[in-house]
Amino acid sequence: MTDFRSYSRIENELAHKFRNNLNHAESSEDVKKFFAYTLRDLLGRVLGDSVGLHYEDVILCTDEPRYKVSRRLQSEPAYIRAFEDSDLGAIMGRFAESAWHRMRHLEGHPEKTQSKIRGH
Secondary structure (H helix, E strand, O other), rough: OOEEEEEHHHHHHHHHHHHHEEEEEEEEHHHHHHHHHHHHHHHHHHHHHOOOOOOHHEEEEOOOOOOEEEEHHHOOOOHHHHOOEEOHHHHHHHHHHHHHHHHHHHHHHHHHHHHHHHHO
């Protein structure tokens, strides 16, 4: 039987800044960017230096599934182990769900985004 690891401590460390960034996002592109940077930070802390992470390794989707992981990362043994033997998938899902809701909100209210950009 393998040991189950929890990365909720890392999630909690990243969550405040992530929520703050989402609240200040002015467009869906901002949301996607904040999501990608946060997940890269999360995975960097979980996987360490064993995997060189790229911006496009995890992207936020506009529908189901909420996010996609690059084939390159999916084939990394360290990622596979961490994903299968921990709560990493659930944590990534929670970040994706929050980002997805914020993105949908911004897309549903473009007038708010435009007024922020124009300074009105």
